[in-house]
Every structure is written in C-alpha cells, then in structure tokens.
Amino acid sequence: MTDSGERTTMTRRTVIGGAAALAAAGFQAVPAYAGHDPKTVRLTVMGTTDLHGNVFNWDYFKNAEYDDAAHNDIGLAKISTLVTAVRDRVAAERRAPRPLLLDAGDTIQGTPLAYYFAKIEPITGGHTHPMAAAMNEIGYDAAALGNHEFNYGLDILRKFQRQLSFPLLGANAQDWSTGLPVFPPYALKRVHVPGEKPITVGILGLTNPGIAIWDKANVENKVKFGGIVELAKIWVPRVRKAGADVVIVSAHSGMDLSSSYGDALPVPENASALMAETVPGIDAVLVGHAHLEIPERLVTNKTTGEQVVLSEPLKWGMRLSLFDLDLQKVRGRWKVVGRHSQVLNANTVDADPEVVAVLQKDHDKVIEYVNSKIGTCTAAMSAATAPWEDTAALDFVNFIQADAVSKALVGTPQADLPVLAIAAPFNREAAIPAGDVSVRDLAGLYIFDNTLLAVTMTGAQIQAYLEFSAQYFKQVTGAGPFPSDQVTNAPTPTAPGGTPDYNYDVMGGLTKPLTYKIDIAKPVGSRITDLAYDGTAVAADQQFVVAVNNYRQSGGGNFPHVSTAPVVYNRQVEIRQLMIDYVTSTGTVDPATFHTTDWSLTSNGAPIVVTA
Template identity: 90%
Template sequence: MTNSGERTTMTRRTLIGGASALAAAGFTAVPADAGETAQGSGQGSGHGPGKTVRLTVMGTTDLHGNVFNWDYFKNAEYDDAAHNDIGLAKISTLVTAVRDRIAADRRAPRPLMLDAGDTIQGTPLAYYYAKIEPITGGHTHPMAAAMNRIGYDAAALGNHEFNYGMDILRKFQRQLRFPLLGANAQDWTTGLPAFPPYVLKRVHVPGEKPITVGILGITNPGIAIWDKANVENKLKFGGIVEQAKVWVPRVRKAGADVVVVSVHSGMDLSSSYGDALPYPENAAALMAETVPGIDAVLVGHAHLEIPERLVTNKLTGEQVVLTEPLKWGMRLSLIDLDLRKDRGRWKVVGRHSQVLNANTVAADPEVVALLQKDHDKVVEYVNSKIGNCTEAMSAATAPWEDTAALDFVNFVQADAVAKILAGTPQAALPVLAIAAPFNRDAAIPAGDVSVRDVAGLYVFDNTLLAVTMTGAQIKEYLEFSALYFKQVTGTGPFPSAQVTNAPTATAPNGTPDYNYDILGGLAKPLTYKIDIAKPGGARITDLAYAGVAVTADQQFVVAVNNYRQSGGGNFPHVKTAPVVYNRQVEIRQLMIDYVTATGTVDPKTFHTVDWSLTSNGAPITVTK
C-alpha cells in the first residue's frame, strides 16, 4: 500500500509535552482575579469564601476532515506561508498538555472539550469515507474515531455536515461518544429539534457542589440554501439569535450555572446569501450582545483566528467572551471562566480566552496509530488512476493565452451549474464560467490521470456559486480583469514578465495570477479580445456570445467561486449580483467527480480559442 513518505508522524518538530508544550504553543498564565471584571488565566485561588474556581473550556472548529498534518493533493506534509500545522493528531497533543496542567492542581475542575462544526468534509480523507467507502457500510469515520479518542464533550453541527446527505450525517452522529448539537436544526413538519439542542455537563469540584455547564449548539441557517437538495422537506433552520433567545433560558432553567454556546457562525454580522433568508449567516457577536445568560461563545464558520473578543450584553451589562480557533486544527482555543459561589450557585465573575498553536507540537502517536491505515488507504486512492486524458493539458501559458487547462475548469463549473438550474427560471439563460490561472505549474498528463493530477489545476478550497449578470456588467468585469496586463505596443514577441502581473493601486507589487479572470461559455462560446496597447478600462473588444455581439441588457448566469463572489479581488458587480446557486460544493471535487464519472478527459470536447491578446487590433506573441 502506498505510504505517505514520513507516515505523517510530523517529524518537522520535536514532541513537546506538559507545561513546555503550552509555553511553546503560546499559553499565557495570568493570576485569577475575584472581581466582577476579572480576565485572569491562571489557576483558581481556592474554595473558601470569596475564592474563585477556574473552569477551562477547550475548543476547535472547522476541522474539515483533517486528522493528519498532510496535504493529500501535494502528497507531502502540510505547510503554508505561515508554517501552520493542521489536524486532530496535533490538537490531541495540546489537549493532553492542558489536561495534565490542570490535573496537577487537585483543586481545579476537569476541563471540557468542544467543537463548533464543519467536521466531516474538506479533505480526501473525509471524502473517501463518505463517497468511496461510505461509513454507512460500517467503517468508523476517521473524524469520529479521532474525536472520540481525544474525548470531546460536545460538538455543534456545521453546514458542511449536511453535504453528503442525512444518512452519512446520522451514521456519523451515532458513531460519536458525545452529542452532536443543533438547536436550530428543526424537523420540517413539527419544528421540533432534529438534533439535541444542548447538553448539561456536571463538572466535579473537590469539596464543593459540582459546576453545571450548559453547552448549547447552534448551526448556520444558510444550510437551507447551500444544501437544499439534502434538507428540503426534511429540516428547516431557525435564526441564530432567535433560537438562542429560546434555548438559553431553557438551559438556565435546566440548572446550568454556566452557559457556553458553540455556534457555527462567524463573529461579525454579514451574509453571503444577502436577503435570501430572513436570518443572517454570521451573527455570533450579535447573539452575545442581545441574548442574556451566555457566558462564553466558541465561534466557527469564518475560518478566522480570534484569540479573544469581549462583548457586553446590552440587556444585562455582563461581559461575554468569544473566541475562534482559525481552521483545520491549526489552533486550540482555551476559554478560562472564573467562578465564585453566590447564594449557593456558581456564578462567572471573570473570563478570558486565548489560542494555542498546533505547529509547536508533534502529533499524538496514539491518534496517528489509530488512523494510519485509513490515511494510507486514502493516499493510495488520491494517487490512483481515475481516468485518462487524450492529450496533455498544461496551465503554463494560461495567463496570456486560451488553454485547454482553464477551459476544463470553466467547463466543469458551468456544466454543474447548468444541470442544477434545469427547470428553474434561469434555465433558459446562457451559462458562463469564470476561472483564474492559479498554478502555472499545473498539468494533466496524456494517459493515466490521478485524483492528484486533477486537483493540481485547482489549488484552492473554493466552492461554486452562480450569479446573474448583464452584458454591460460582464464587459466591466472583463475590463477590470484586463488590468492584469501591462500596457505595451507592437506585436512582440514579448517575454511574459513584460506583459503580465501589472502593478495597480491595490497591487503595487504586481497583480497576482489568481486575480486575473478568464470567462468562457458552456453551450456557446463567449469570445473577446484584450487590446493591451490601450489603457486600462478600454481594452475589451469584439465581445460576443455565439458569434453575436453582447448587448448591455443581455442576461447571463455566471459560475464563479466563493472567493470572488464574496469580494476577493474587488471585481465589479459579482459581489452584489443575485445568487441563483450556492451549495458550497468544492470546485476541485467537482472536477475529480467529473473525471471519475466520465473516465476520460478529451480537450476536443470543451477547448476552443475564444479570447486572445492584441496590440492595436493585431495579434501579439508572448513567450515564457
């Protein structure tokens, strides 16, 4: 069986344990303060009158199928510009260090471990056990096995939990040794919770009554749009703030001294789906500000690193601490809550949070050993043949000439959108797609094609959306994209560096390749020329669809990735254009699925030369 080189034992760094691990990971200890505004992070100061007890809650979010510090598409140990590490195997080492530190103080209560969702989708490891060897056949999901081994106390549902359908999700739920929470995931007919809304954890305090911690889980209402095919007529999703107002009082009434909300929703108010739903996508801070009775919030969904944010509840004046531990197991959040007895009940009198960095420790060898066979099986799959290509496709020249490689990306995107829109009001509109030359080194060879070969054409984890745009908006979009080219005269030949990656006001060091977009049509070609002898804003000529000049008011459906649609690159119109498709399916996976289903990639079926560079109307030549 194909091995992963270093067997993902994360040999780049030395294993650090106990207090050394916490210090290396960025842990900061500050003495607890008994005051109402205490923000301490050290141990509690005893259990006598007026003394505080420190309760620690650890948290992860947006793990997205990462157990190992491994990039399956590169077939190498994961690394990025910030040298982050990923995966539950490393998180396990940090969790053990935190538990050992707290256990050393016999007066301290046991820490809790939570997750804020998006667990079973995002890597070939997760995909394999949903689609290739589904866990419905009896295999334990690697994420369930790892989280059980670590000893989570609860997790919230994420929106990506629903990507593979309810059968996979329910099987995953049954495999967990802790509850999967979703107070606002409601039965379509009855409106009752389809998952446990909350769980009460009674934490032992030596010589005192236990602390009862209520953990409320809330997921993202956008699931109703993003996974409509899997949830329609089965589940509906209430608003985050609205459902918190319902459930937080119930958790308190059930006996909770402390309420922690694990919510799969970004910190600051926004919605990628506009007003398509009456509830915002990202509302964690708003929830903390407007719903009384919450002490701490573990935030997810936005893939941001927020060590600590303190929000004051507008009704009670009490502070709430919020934290988000980035993504993929790169960070572990620590929430420290200082409690004091008040009329026989525990009350939070201080709060603080921070994040620990997973790149400071090695993987837990027990987690690695537990899932090494699963990992090796997936490495073999990713490197295995899934089809063949009739001729080689390279992206080496994609920034300056129409290539089969980018036409393939656009074809898959547009084809997926067209199939989904069948039977809708937009089905009669022409479908276009947008792609950028992300990776000049990418190539699909002639002959056998592996999952890894296909994935190399699309190196980002972007998901597919579709919007409607007019002909005038398409023209302005292309003009903006053409700012990528430097202004030159003559027909060349020009070395590519003389033509591409032009500096702009927003990219003074040169426009990156990923901010140059190429448009293509599905059923009929979208054709245009880019005259780089002309100044920016006046370069697009001969814009036509199916050989007929595009009119200003002509309507198109445009397949686009979530980065661009959310404003990445600041392209005009696309961010505010009406969204007609958004199921949060990864474009890379759509490409893999296409090759797997068809067995053959034949550029003749999708590649035509539809755009070109000119200088004052004359074709130019560009070399590498």
C-alpha cells in the same frame, strides 16, 4: 444529564509535552478573579472548529507535510497533544474541575480523508469515520453541527452522529413540519469540584441557517434552519431552567454580522457577537464558520450588563481555543464572575502518537487513493501559458463550473439563461497528462479550497468585469514576440509589485462560446473588443448566469459587480471536488469536447505572439 466523571480522560494517556508544550504554543497564565471569595473555582473549556477532515499534518494533494506562508500545522493529532497538556496542567491544580472539550462544526468535509469515507468507502457500510475515531480518542464532550456536515446527505450525517461517543448538537436544525429539533439542542455536563457541589455546564449547539441554501438538495422538505439569535433566545432560558450554572454556546456562525447570501434568507449567516449582545444568560461562545483567529473578544450583553467571552480558533486544527471561566457560589449556586480566552498554536507540538496509531491505516489508504488512477485524458493539458492564451486547462475548469451550475438551475427561473464561468490561472506548473489521471493531477490545476457560486450579470457588467481583469496586462505595441514577463503581471495601485496570476480571470460559455479580444496596446479600461455570445454582439442588458468561486464573489480582487450581483446558486461545494467527481464518474477527459479558442491578445487589432 450526563456525568463527565472526575479526570478520567485526563490521566488515561501519556503526558506529551506538558508545561513546556503549553508555553511553546503561546499559553499565557491568566490571574484568577480578584474577588473576596477564596473558594473561586476556574473551569477550563477548550474548543476547536472547522476541522474539515484534518487529522494529520498532511497535504494529500501535494503528497507532503502541510505548510503555508505562516508555517501553520494542521490536524487533530496535534490538537490532541495540546489538549493533553492542558488537561495535565489542570490536573495539577488542587481545586480545578476537569476541563471540557467542544467543537463548533464543519468536521466531516474538506480533505480527501473525509471525502473517501463519504463517497469511495462510505461509513454507511460500517467503517468508522476517521473524524469520529479521532474525536472519540481525544475525548470530546460535545460538538455543534456545521453547514458542511450536510454536504454528503443525511444518511452519512446520521451515521457519523451514531459513531460519536458525545452529542452532536443543533438547536436550530428543525423538522420541516413540526419545527422540533432533529438533533439534540443542548447537553448538560456535570463537572466535579473537590469538596464542593458539582458545576453543571450547559452546552448549546447552533448551526448555520445558510444550509437551507447551500445544501438545499439534501435538506429541502426535511430539515429547516432557524436563526442563530432567534433560537438562542428560545433555548438559553431552557438550558438554564434545566439546571445549568454555566451556559456555553458552540455556534457555527461567524463573529460579526454579515451574510454571503444577502437577503435570500430572513436571518443572518454570521451572528455570534449579536447573539452574545442580545440573548441574556450566555457566558461564553465558541465561534466557528468564518475561518478566523480571534483569541478573545468580550461583548457586553445589553439586557444584563454581563460580559460574554468569545473565541474562534482559526481552522483545520491550527489553533485550540482556551476559555478560563472563574466561578463563585452566589446564594448557593455557581456563577461566572470572571472570563478570559486565548488560543494555542498547534505548530509548536508533535502529533499525539495514539491518535496517529488509530488513524494510520485510513491515512495510508487515502494516500494510495489520491495517487491512483481515476480516469484518463485523451490529450495533455498544461496551464503554463494560461495567463496569455486560451488553454484547454482553464477551459476544463470553466466547463466543470458552468456544467454544475446549469444542472442545478433546472426548474428555476434562471434555467433558460446562458451560463458562463470564470477561472484564473492559479498554477502555471499545473499539467494534466495524456493517459492516466490521478486526483493529485487535478488538484494541481485547482490549488485553492474555493467553493462554487453563481450570480446573474448583465452584458454591460460582464464587459466591465473583463476590462477590470485585463489590467493584468502591461501596455505594449507591435506584434512581438514578447517574453511573457513583458506582458503579464502589470503593477497597479493596489498591486504595486505586479498583479498576481490568480487575479486575472478568463470567461467562457458552456453551450455557446463567449468570445472577445484583449487589445493591450490600449489603455486600461478600453481593452475588451468584439465581445460576443454565440457570434452575436453582447447587448448591455442581456442577462447571463455566471459561475464564480466564493473568493471572487465575496470581493476577493475587488472585481466589479460580482460581489453585489444576485446569487442564484451556492451549495458550498468545492470546485476541485467537482473536477474529481467529474473524472471519476465519466472516466475520460477529452479536451476536444470543451476547448475552443475564444479569447486572444491583440495590439491595435492585430494578433501578437507571447513566449514563455
């Protein structure tokens, strides 16, 4: 058991923002439990999740402050300001115990800051991981493992674990042979209450069973992963038996029951609400993995009839979950009698200068890295015309995706199937220059944080997929020339303002060409002609492996077949990072090695001309 002490971290740093900061962040005071005991005590528990390597409010790929359509801010430096404001507010309350701070995983992967200290200057060489340094500075009490913790291998993960001043928990990360936990399953924190016996808080950590698929190369024959619900049923009673008055689960598993891997594993990917409903003895759940903002959900446990409060604070440090648990002594032991949660918005506060100071050198080093040369390109590649003609830029993306999948399938039943890949023109402004290439150049071509999957599809399904994609084009006749806005971004019932570029997919082959024409004089649904693989017409029952991003595979854009096709590869590796790794390792990008003109637009069979 560890003793958290009494308010030692609450007063160690300067007050930043105070009550005004909480109000601006959306804090709503919740009335205390309206029971008869005047000695009701409120325990506050704060939570983050899916930080993904974000300390600063900075977009390393744009070399500018982070911003999005909702004007969210990101990073632990801003979270720290909110944490301090909460701690100071609680410190002013006469009977309130020190707040706890938890995390629900996916911490050490996701930004160039995280990548740099895993691959370029690995922490195994002695440098403290920036996320460890930041979380130690802020004063976390415990964290759960996320699936992305395993992306860089067990050596990096174990080093990160040793650098933390708090426990990294994973009750369902089990030894391959013995089934025993290979990380601490839970932690006990004793929080002091003035004039009363301490409250013992049990924190159970559970990670995502999908790691067995997504990071198979790093964990097979070493670590296995039991189900969220199944392991909670084992460990929650043990945490209670160990003396916990309160049990909080930090679970890297989404709220609502679903699995991106279908029935490839016997246990679900997302099961936090199901766990709360079916496992007695849980008081609160900090939810992670799904990147959703869920301020509060109350679930009634089917066995005890007690309510469980769950909250998920979006991602990347955009929000801080705030749990309020009201406790009273029942037969001499503390018991939760009231529960609420909410989220605070990090975009309303300034960054904590103490966290900034700790990580400024790391931050500057990574900015220099992303703007530095990592390779060369023999010829310029532009995405400016990618929506209406076959370009080297999109062929490069498809080559990287298909190559990664092909290598991963060696030794599997799908190893001999032809590999195709799908890419969309995300950014018409993207351009890889001839000569020196930087990380930022590559990031401009792939602006989303998508990860790579692969599915099996038939020739008939590929034909249908391409027909669906071709609705992106407006119907025209004649050879042109047509300005691009007369041809692209056609309105549809689901996109009345025009189909966005990111919902137009092109498809290409890896070792042999996939060729086709798109006749945009024809109506939607009958535009794909001359579909062939290696010069031979594609048969309806012909089998292919298709590399695709997670957005599309999960149903984004509502393309046919891909979301229900069997998944044969899913290691949750970012496609953008695969591009960076390729250029870093090879040193040279030569479009001549992967670019051929395999698709084109026609009108009644004749080529057409489209101008910018």
